[in-house]
Amino acid sequence: MDRFACDVLVVGGGGAGLRAVIAVAETHPKLRVAVISKVYPMRSHTVSAEGGAAAVIKAGDSLDAHAYDTISGGDWLSDQDAVEAFVREAPEEMLRLEHWGCPWSREPDGHIAVRPFGGMKIERTWFAADKTGFHMLHTLFQTTLKYDAIERYDEWFVTKLLVDAGRCQGVVATELATGKIQVITAKAVILCTGGCGKVFPFTTNANIKNGDGMALAYRAGAPLKDMEFVQYHPTGLPFTGILITEAARAEGGWLLNKDGYRFLQDYDLGKPEPKPVLRSMELGPRDRLSQAFVKEQEKGRTLEGPYGHYVHLDLRHLGARVIDTKLPFVRELCLKYQNIDPVKEMIPVRPVVHYMMGGVSTDIHGATPLPGLYAAGEAACVSINGANRLGSNSLTECLVFGARAGEAAAAFAAAQREPGPSVLAQADDEGRRLEEKFRRKTGGHERIATLRAEMHETMEESAGIYRTGATLEKAAEKLQSLQERFGDLALADHSYTFNTELTAALELSYMLDVAEAIVHSALRRRESRGSHQRTDFPARDDAEFLAHSLAYRGADGRPRVEYLPVTITRWPPGKRVYGR
């Protein structure tokens, strides 16, 4: 076991992580800063984001309007101080990225162009065609290369946070290429590991999104906030779950049921107009659109294919020119993976798990309740997204709160002493655990794939778009039994070099923890709000549940759920109105 030391360690090299690491390098150039990632940073899932990133820049728009859209979109579960900070800092962060070279789409006169987006009352979504996340990630990554101070541990997989004397002091990781177990001590650690869509079977999320950071924090004693809020994106391709960006609807695409009828008009989302209308119909928020799909399916008005029910996304009336300039990736993906051309044919789509509103609980500076531990991006819950995130807020969130967490962690680290020797003893224990429970483990009867499939099935049945207490209860039991069966895992790969089976096993254990947090949080929340819809409690209940859930890992290993009040500053809870 080698020991590496740094001052600030960022776990995860996606949008939030890279922004955080640059923030440390710029604000505290004397600190030793490093980013550790289980994939090369440019493979991070930020790369798949398509539609855009929101920030107020145009005349006629206002910070308050952005804040109100975000808060009402989140069904009043957002912390309003966080939202205010977010909308205030968003434009500067986006401009910074422009200065770093992000190829934003432009107006003919050279200014930044913006497009409409779901749930937003005014056009404020910056975009780079429909590969916004890809361009942001590569711009950020290439920009990090100019800072010699930034150290990178590429393809190192974190297995444990080191907590000593009540604060987080580093990580244990395996270096994938060699299988060596390594220790990196740090005075502050920032988790930027993204979401956990892979807890569900049908998701837009990449293979790497297993809730690693959430589980690491949870095991280290930090709570997970609002985990019951799972966003379904209304338009994913059946089978692959590949995302067809909301921008497709923002540019004027229609959602049609099997009769060719724009069904959203039946769900209090406004009247069908030929041109897109903001905060209306196809530009309603994602939770409402996905819920409308389920209702439509119940009425027997969806189509059925080999991969379940679907509806049509119709872009044909936009014409080849708009599709090729504004939505080239949509066309590329449809042609390549669905063998259809959206210029001439309708795209089959269905709701697909897309984003976790919940995550590691942090304050407005990205600090978790565990001193020395920070989080940002989808891994974190600040919370600005409340019960439902608006499209194009998440990329901006990575920048704003990545930078905030970076600065706060750097300031914290600058005031700390080097970690003590007891941290290394913990690391030795972790090394032994990995050797005995995994690498040298023989016998066992359970396959990773089997347990994963059963977890998928459980989550889809219990924690989908609509939930009820009874199925959630059953799911909680099932997950507990899966946790037990995980101890009986059979592993085929006992080698050190690039052992992806070991990674997959550890990822599965992370996902099981996160799945339990989701199910238990959903079970306790006896109301319907945003993306959390309980058929047994169909109404929002502000008296009881205008509060964030906090899932702690109990002494028995099961989640213990507590509540934290929502911060309301200027926008008292109201009714969510769309299309009017």
Place this chain on the structure above:
Amino acid sequence: MSAEAHYTPYHPRWYRRRVSVWWWLQNRAYAGFVLRELTSVFVAFFAGVTLWQLRTLAQGPDAYARFLACLGTPLFVALHAVAFLFVLFHSITWFNLAPKAVVVRLSGKRVPDWVVVGLNYAAWLVLSGAVALIVLRGR
């Protein structure tokens, strides 16, 4: 045989394949590439023939007649036939790749590749016609 005979825990033991001397026969694209590069040999050959022609021209009518006679032998006809095919291959690949190296922009917009390629072919035809006309006119 591998230089590092045994694996040491925690140390990568990469496998590196040496590129074969015959790499350019491994797929059609590579073979086409080497063939394209070899067109230069025929280019040089004909530059040499032209030098030879100039020399005989300077030496007088008899030497020039011997030169012409030499070109009529089956060996030279065959050589020239092959050279012609190779040089034709050179021209085609050269014109087709031209827009890759030379990007022409007119009022900010990139001129499409096919236009650049087309202009190359047009110039080729015009020049070839002009050369034929000038050389044959002197009869």
Place this chain on the structure above:
Amino acid sequence: MQPAVTLRVTRYRPEQESEPTLATYEVPYRKDWVVLDALNYIKDTLDGSLSFRWSCRMGVCGSCGMKVNGSPKLTCASFLSDSLPGPIRVEPLDYFPVVRDLVVDMSDFMRKLKKVKPWIIRHDERPLAEGEYLQTPDQLDAYKQFSMCINCMLCYSACPIYGLEPSFIGPAAIALAQRYNMDSRDEGAPERLEILSEHDGIWQCTFVGECTKVCPKHVDPAGAIQQYKLTGAIHWLKSLLLPRGAR
């Protein structure tokens, strides 16, 4: 009975063997499966020890580049149906050291990428308060194509020059250098030219052109390199002909 297809997959387990071997697996054939789905089927049900990288499964993260039937491909974008009746050969990318099975080491590229300074270089940074740098759609179009590189390494694996001369900076890194050179916001072209005119830079390229053909994102690195050569040559002429101050 459900139709099946045979995959011949390179295995290399450095802890047990000194040379790669070939393993044969039968996987079910599905019309909408890509090669990556078949590899995952193998890993999940037939042999958990097979190692390969993958992530987004939508052709944008760049992880899953391998050789499929001899050509460098993103396995998430290569349908089984394109390689029927099989067997389908799946091998690690050429010219990179093989770490294990289908996993290659690409740290060489990571060093080269940094070397070409792929970030905006300016003499004077514009304050954020003054807003964005203006850039017209035409100016964006001038470098957009080169900005589409996903670093999947297929171009390196198609470049025999990289194979023969591993010090060659190579297609993707040069295309990314050109991406910044052509960006109207950037002023770093002279610095990068200095680097790319060195022995390992653009002049190594003999324009095989395969990098452009295998690029899944139509970046055209071969074009980037040839254009760069022209720029370099013109710069050379200028520095020869013009007095020092006028360059």
Place this chain on the structure above:
Amino acid sequence: MPRSITPFLWLLFSAGGTVAALLFPIHILLTGLAVPLGWVNAPSYESVLGLVRNPVARLYLFVFVSLPLFHWAHRFRYTLYDGLQVKHLTALIVVFCYGTALAGTVMAAYLLWTIP
């Protein structure tokens, strides 16, 4: 700092490649095939000499011979490097390739200068 002359050699290569691509096919067709095979009548010695006496034609022929030779030199050099993997012989190859091209160029200049 001594600047590498590679860009210059590449310019010669490119210029030569363009000359060869545009002009060589028709010349080979006429001189190497059409005349020897009797598809067209050979121009007389006098008329060819008359043509070559024209200063423009002399310049044309100089370019016609020298640039393509440098095109060959550059391409052939790299073909030897890559195709035969003989980069260790680089000094020899460079002298042979560019030396030959240079010799051909000098010869062309001499002949064109001395033709009466």
